[in-house]
Amino acid sequence: MIRFDAVSKNYPNGTTAVDELSLELAEGGLTVLVGPSGCGKTTTLRMVNRMVEPTAGTVSLRGQDIREVNAPELRRGIGYVIQHAGLFPHRTILDNIATVPLLLGWSRKKARARAAELLELVGLPSEMAKRYPNQLSGGQQQRVGVARALGADPPVLLMDEPFSAVDPIVRAELQAEFIRLQKELHKTIVFVTHDIDEAIKLGDKIAVFRTGGKLAQFDTPERLLADPADDFVADFVGHDRGIRRLSFVNAADVPLRDGPVLAATSPVASARTGDEPWVLVVDDGRRPLGWAAVADLPESGTLADVPLAPLGHTFSLVGDSARAALDSALLSPARLAVGVDAHGAVVGVADAHELSAGTGGTADATRADGGKR
Amino acid sequence: MNDFLNQIRLVGDWLTSSKQWHGDDGIPHRLLEHLTYSGLSLLFAAVIGLTLGLLVGHTGRGAFAVASVANLARAVPTFGLVVLVVTLAGLSTTPVLVALVALAVPPILINTFEGVRGVDPATRDAARGVGMTEWEVLARVEVPMALPLILLGLRVAAIQVVATATVAAYPGLGGLGRFIVDGLSRNDYELVIGGSTVVVVLALVVQVAFTALRRAVVSPGLRVSPSKS
Numbered sequence: 001m002i003r004f005d006a007v008s009k010n011y012p013n014g015t016t017a018v019d020e021l022s023l024e025l026a027e028g029g030l031t032v033l034v035g036p037s038g039c040g041k042t043t044t045l046r047m048v049n050r051m052v053e054p055t056a057g058t059v060s061l062r063g064q065d066i067r068e069v070n071a072p073e074l075r076r077g078i079g080y081v082i083q084h085a086g087l088f089p090h091r092t093i094l095d096n097i098a099t100v101p102l103l104l105g106w107s108r109k110k111a112r113a114r115a116a117e118l119l120e121l122v123g124l125p126s127e128m129a130k131r132y133p134n135q136l137s138g139g140q141q142q143r144v145g146v147a148r149a150l151g152a153d154p155p156v157l158l159m160d161e162p163f164s165a166v167d168p169i170v171r172a173e174l175q176a177e178f179i180r181l182q183k184e185l186h187k188t189i190v191f192v193t194h195d196i197d198e199a200i201k202l203g204d205k206i207a208v209f210r211t212g213g214k215l216a217q218f219d220t221p222e223r224l225l226a227d228p229a230d231d232f233v234a235d236f237v238g239h240d241r242g243i244r245r246l247s248f249v250n251a252a253d254v255p256l257r258d259g260p261v262l263a264a265t266s267p268v269a270s271a272r273t274g275d276e277p278w279v280l281v282v283d284d285g286r287r288p289l290g291w292a293a294v295a296d297l298p299e300s301g302t303l304a305d306v307p308l309a310p311l312g313h314t315f316s317l318v319g320d321s322a323r324a325a326l327d328s329a330l331l332s333p334a335r336l337a338v339g340v341d342a343h344g345a346v347v348g349v350a351d352a353h354e355l356s357a358g359t360g361g362t363a364d365a366t367r368a369d370g371g372k373r
Numbered sequence: 374m375n376d377f378l379n380q381i382r383l384v385g386d387w388l389t390s391s392k393q394w395h396g397d398d399g400i401p402h403r404l405l406e407h408l409t410y411s412g413l414s415l416l417f418a419a420v421i422g423l424t425l426g427l428l429v430g431h432t433g434r435g436a437f438a439v440a441s442v443a444n445l446a447r448a449v450p451t452f453g454l455v456v457l458v459v460t461l462a463g464l465s466t467t468p469v470l471v472a473l474v475a476l477a478v479p480p481i482l483i484n485t486f487e488g489v490r491g492v493d494p495a496t497r498d499a500a501r502g503v504g505m506t507e508w509e510v511l512a513r514v515e516v517p518m519a520l521p522l523i524l525l526g527l528r529v530a531a532i533q534v535v536a537t538a539t540v541a542a543y544p545g546l547g548g549l550g551r552f553i554v555d556g557l558s559r560n561d562y563e564l565v566i567g568g569s570t571v572v573v574v575l576a577l578v579v580q581v582a583f584t585a586l587r588r589a590v591v592s593p594g595l596r597v598s599p600s601k602s
Contacts, residue, residue, distance in 0.1 A: 072505060075501070077504075082498065085499075086502075088513075089594050090517045090520075090592035103509065
């Protein structure tokens with residue numbers, strides 16, 4: 001665990017990069033430091049491996065003041081990933097990854113065997129081992145950067161905007177793989193980004209910094225979206241935080257009703273008994289078949305004979321978030337989200353209003369935004 | 374035209390006549406003298422130029438001083454320096470060496486300094502960040518990355534020294550310059566051109582040697598052109 005105790009960093013020219021920061025980062029968790037440029041997030045990260053020395057306060061790692069450890073030795077025990085990967089262009093990919101093991105005095109053979117393992121772990125083909133960094137794309141270089149940081153299997157990883165320099169598609173790919181990797185490795189990670197979406201996607205906890213090196217809020221992504229500490233944080237997380245918050249609400253918590261759900265064997269007349277403009281037609285296993293507009297129904301017969309509008313897409317009560325439910329509502333011809341269980345059987349439907357009322361997300365966002373304008 | 378061909382034939386005769394290949398006045402002995410002066414000067418210059426260049430390039434301290442001193446040194450005429458040092462120190466090997474070292478230090482110093490300073494700050498930051506000591510940053514990252522420029526500096530210095538070591542003949546210290554100086558004073562142009570030819574060939578050999586050295590020691594990663602895999 002990493003602990004900042006009233007840590008400040010002032011420069012001789014009078015600027016304050018970090019101002020009296022006290023923060024405790026949990027073991028095995030991914031903490032994101034986020035904020036606008038000049039907010040001291042990178043300085044904070046670099047104080048953990050003594051790339052920057054604080055002017056006041058102490059930083060400790062697992063209870064030990066890091067100033068008690070010689071800097072190069074400390075750094076060999078902490079993985080370090082930077083924005084443009086910072087690979088050594090004169091070394092092969094394999095030797096880049098083997099850097100820290102070699103510094104620690106491993107034999108060349110053992111270090112390279114370890115490097116080959118890591119190459120595979122970050123999803124790069126083994127043919128890349130003998131190539132040089134400038135023969136790789138930006139995304140591939142960044143993977144090598146992560147592999148190099150994992151070289152000696154350090155318990156702590158520091159990542160400074162590791163995915164900022166690649167295009168959005170590659171970034172999404174790297175983020176997804178990184179999440180998978182972290183599930184496997186359970187490292188204590190400090191991750192710096194200026195991108196709040198990335199912070200929310202990756203972080204177990206998020207520290208929002210404001211310009212001048214002050215900590216504005218330290219919370220889980222859910223709490224940050226639901227209850228920003230002040231206008232600065234609310235502004236920084238964005239006006240669409242209400243919708244984004246739905247990502248953290250389990251679809252199982254969405255209130256559903258099954259009024260407009262009818263079996264295909266039902267007579268047409270039964271669809272007219274409610275005041276719903278659309279009914280969802282299901283088969284005998286309650287699997288959804290499609291939507292029928294009540295106004296267009298024939299005089300008689302069963303719903304099985306009626307031409308149906310396509311379903312759109314359903315959301316699953318097991319695994320999906322309320323955001324997927326909202327998506328399902330907006331894309332359906334009936335403007336109703338269809339919730340299904342693990343077997344694909346319809347549990348019920350809800351419209352966008354019911355979804356937001358049930359989860360409190362959008363209502364909350366409306367209030368906060370309204371207050372500011 | 375005939376005159377020119379005639380000259381070439383005469384020089385050819387001079388180069389191949391057996392008397393040029395024996396004794397204290399022969400090409401091998403003069404070549405050895407020449408190589409000794411050049412080699413020693415280059416060695417001293419490399420020790421000074423590399424040490425200072427690496428130190429200043431790595432720390433960034435004294436960059437301005439290095440550039441100034443190097444430019445100043447480049448402006449000093451070698452021949453003048455030899456005369457000056459001979460006048461002050463007397464006729465011996467030292468003045469020649471001092472002049473040649475003074476000539477060779479600037480290209481080595483400047484290129485080494487530029488090579489080390491030119492290393493991408495992100496790469497240097499990564500080197501420290503993964504736990505390299507300052508010495509390891511220099512030896513494992515900065516020097517290998519600066520190697521193309523370091524070798525360029527050494528090559529320029531070596532060729533200049535080899536070409537300029539001919540001045541050693543003026544204070545009577547031998548070397549290949551002997552042929553040229555003697556030839557000029559005796560109006561013996563075969564001797565002048567023959568001696569010059571040997572110097573030119575020597576400079577070419579140095580050039581080729583450095584090209585081979587570069588191939589052998591510079592990482593392919595610094596040579597390959599960027600390409601998507």
